[in-house]
Amino acid sequence: MLRLTDRIEFPSKSNDILTVGELLVDMISAEYDEDFTCDTYHKFFGGSPSNIAMNVKRLGIRPLVASAVGKDGFGKFLMNHLQEADIPTTCLQQVEDATSMVVVTKSRSTPIPIFYRGADYQLAYTPELEEALLHSNIVHFSCWPISRKPVRATVEKVIDTAKENGILVCFDPNYHPMIWEKGENGIEYVKSIIGKADIVKPSEDDAERLFGKDTPENQVQKFLQLGAKLVIMTLGKDGAIVSNGDETLQFQTVATEVVDTTGAGDAFWSGFYAAVVKGYTITEALQLGFAVSAYKLKYMGAVVDLPKLEEIQELYGL
Amino acid sequence: MLRLTDRIEFPSKSNDILTVGELLVDMISAEYDEDFTCDTYHKFFGGSPSNIAMNVKRLGIRPLVASAVGKDGFGKFLMNHLQEADIPTTCLQQVEDATSMVVVTKSRSTPIPIFYRGADYQLAYTPELEEALLHSNIVHFSCWPISRKPVRATVEKVIDTAKENGILVCFDPNYHPMIWEKGENGIEYVKSIIGKADIVKPSEDDAERLFGKDTPENQVQKFLQLGAKLVIMTLGKDGAIVSNGDETLQFQTVATEVVDTTGAGDAFWSGFYAAVVKGYTITEALQLGFAVSAYKLKYMGAVVDLPKLEEIQELYGL
Numbered sequence: 001m002l003r004l005t006d007r008i009e010f011p012s013k014s015n016d017i018l019t020v021g022e023l024l025v026d027m028i029s030a031e032y033d034e035d036f037t038c039d040t041y042h043k044f045f046g047g048s049p050s051n052i053a054m055n056v057k058r059l060g061i062r063p064l065v066a067s068a069v070g071k072d073g074f075g076k077f078l079m080n081h082l083q084e085a086d087i088p089t090t091c092l093q094q095v096e097d098a099t100s101m102v103v104v105t106k107s108r109s110t111p112i113p114i115f116y117r118g119a120d121y122q123l124a125y126t127p128e129l130e131e132a133l134l135h136s137n138i139v140h141f142s143c144w145p146i147s148r149k150p151v152r153a154t155v156e157k158v159i160d161t162a163k164e165n166g167i168l169v170c171f172d173p174n175y176h177p178m179i180w181e182k183g184e185n186g187i188e189y190v191k192s193i194i195g196k197a198d199i200v201k202p203s204e205d206d207a208e209r210l211f212g213k214d215t216p217e218n219q220v221q222k223f224l225q226l227g228a229k230l231v232i233m234t235l236g237k238d239g240a241i242v243s244n245g246d247e248t249l250q251f252q253t254v255a256t257e258v259v260d261t262t263g264a265g266d267a268f269w270s271g272f273y274a275a276v277v278k279g280y281t282i283t284e285a286l287q288l289g290f291a292v293s294a295y296k297l298k299y300m301g302a303v304v305d306l307p308k309l310e311e312i313q314e315l316y317g318l
Numbered sequence: 319m320l321r322l323t324d325r326i327e328f329p330s331k332s333n334d335i336l337t338v339g340e341l342l343v344d345m346i347s348a349e350y351d352e353d354f355t356c357d358t359y360h361k362f363f364g365g366s367p368s369n370i371a372m373n374v375k376r377l378g379i380r381p382l383v384a385s386a387v388g389k390d391g392f393g394k395f396l397m398n399h400l401q402e403a404d405i406p407t408t409c410l411q412q413v414e415d416a417t418s419m420v421v422v423t424k425s426r427s428t429p430i431p432i433f434y435r436g437a438d439y440q441l442a443y444t445p446e447l448e449e450a451l452l453h454s455n456i457v458h459f460s461c462w463p464i465s466r467k468p469v470r471a472t473v474e475k476v477i478d479t480a481k482e483n484g485i486l487v488c489f490d491p492n493y494h495p496m497i498w499e500k501g502e503n504g505i506e507y508v509k510s511i512i513g514k515a516d517i518v519k520p521s522e523d524d525a526e527r528l529f530g531k532d533t534p535e536n537q538v539q540k541f542l543q544l545g546a547k548l549v550i551m552t553l554g555k556d557g558a559i560v561s562n563g564d565e566t567l568q569f570q571t572v573a574t575e576v577v578d579t580t581g582a583g584d585a586f587w588s589g590f591y592a593a594v595v596k597g598y599t600i601t602e603a604l605q606l607g608f609a610v611s612a613y614k615l616k617y618m619g620a621v622v623d624l625p626k627l628e629e630i631q632e633l634y635g636l
Contacts, residue, residue: 030358035398036391036392037395038361039360039361041358041359042359043359072430072432073354073430079354097553098434099432103391106327112390112391114416114417116419116434129348209404
């Protein structure tokens, strides 16, 4: 049981958090475009878990990234970006496929991304990956790597090893049929992974895609019934509901200014992780997570130049 | 035998040339970049046979394009581009995969493209494709579609149908291991396709990748021995050698100004096709092809705003 008033006691290790999965290029149109005429795109470092790694490094804890990139210019770009942020690249695997990419043409209606998956799903369970995992206290992943083979098997092994070794398993159940292997029931598989996770953080949309429409309270119950130990359900401007099955808390948003919502969920994860590692209680860590998310919302971009966690704490009077 | 002084007699049909294969987005860096820091890219209509279709339309003959694109923004962009050029899109197939893309980061040393292949290799042999083929006098394709399954089977059927129906089969033997399916001997397969082609146009690099280093004269012989009826071997600034096994001609380059070599080979094909369709002899068509290529070399970009063939003819005193 993860009690909301408790601190999580982590043993002393050489790393705090290992993110497993997508490290990719986001290719984003320079302008809003409704008729496919925009011809300028900008490339960005991307992939939700990798963004979390960048964030937590700035907040003041130690991340490692386990991902596969291509032996190409984009792979080198991503690797350089991690190295410049002083994040070790010992768990990056360079494979024959092209570095994965997501193309987003910004639109006033619904921007529909185009997914170019290559290297990312070749991530193998290597001795280096296992070593990094065993030297970490938290492992984080999203639906992206489990949506395809062979990386799915790698994540399954990561979960098993993490559970055998008392490593906290955190899962972003951001299921979307567009990334899933065709002809497969992704929803049932994602549910099976929720059952193995210590902490999950669904948005309302995530919950609806998995369970259909329902009240936030009911959706939280469904995640708990599947076996998740702590469910953090974010409700956009309406804050969040958090429950461990025994205790339930409501959080109001602390965002004062919303410039860009991209990466807000990852910013929450980042603040929460930094705080639990730094010895705050789960309730305090949740508050700090929402504060980091509120800070990120004031700026454009998926990854913004976050200050140290303590500065955010002071800024938001926590 | 394709005699160099002969005209090719084509029956009256509703279309002149069908190109089969890659229609894709070229994503090209705005600047030269040696350390992967360039973050701005521009998207272009691309794919060698599709560029030939655009060119021949401008030169004054009728093309059709058989290609597969994704049901996404890039697919719509490519389709719109053809429609704006007044090229029918009846043979475009929209499939579930992402529209194929090639990313090129320009470099002063050797720019290494990254290939993102998706929709393009799903091109199926449909009744619409067969109909378009039977209503055309020439079919053109490159190594791109034959490098992967299932589109390879489509091209094989196209070749068989073309040969049964007296349609001229033209093949660009631009073999490169980077686009080939891993673990397969692409060279042997390309050689088998050369044997089925009426006309092939290798560059010196293409020949070297297929046969190793040798003199241009010897390389031409190798293509002829495989069964090609007419071999047009381009030698860059040294012009070209053309042979049908019986007659051999040398061509000097007519290029006066070289701004950008991208698309020069496709410009040659385009001028040659427009000329044979318009009733010029093969020798005249070769001269017109080299003139169109020389015209293209004066401008930046893979596809430039070509004038009508007759204007090029006048410009180059042919």
